[in-house]
Amino acid sequence: MLALERVNTAPEAFRADPVTQDEAAAMFRAALNLFGKWELTDEQAATLLDMPVRSFRRWKAEGPGRISRDGRARLSNLMGIHKGLRIIFAEPQRGYAWIRTGNSAFAGASALDVMLGGELTDIMRVRRYLDAERGGW
Secondary structure, eight states: OOOOOOOOOOOOOOOOOOOOHHHHHHHHHHHHHHHHHTTOOHHHHHHHHTSOHHHHHHHHHHOOOOOOHHHHHHHHHHHHHHHHHHHHOSSHHHHHHHTTSBOGGGTTOBHHHHHTTOSHHHHHHHHHHHHHHTTOO
16 A cells, blocks of 8 residues: 655755855956956955955956955855846946946945945945846846
8 A cells, every 4th residue: 555755845945055266266357357347446346355455466466365255255246246237238338337327226326336335235235236127036
């Protein structure tokens, strides 16, 4: 005789795999290209990555060192911002220019102004806005 077995249908809690150092190094290289498209100074780029300008310049020339958890989160969110802009704008140049354009969603400040607040949450605020605009999840 067959017996019924209880099937667990409760969803398991989502836990993202941590970003590896190799993945973070790849994101750092991509971010350098992105910073060039956004026409950022080394000082601005260092602020976004929350690191001393001197260290940023060394990493830019020689490759990144060990990237902290916070640094990986910053890089991940910057890549998300780039992706969102590429989805929203058919012309990449418009997306690159948007970063510096005043926006009523940020009380007239630009996305770059918001991100240069220096906190991870400032970068996340811009990413959340773009995700909402593009109908992100």
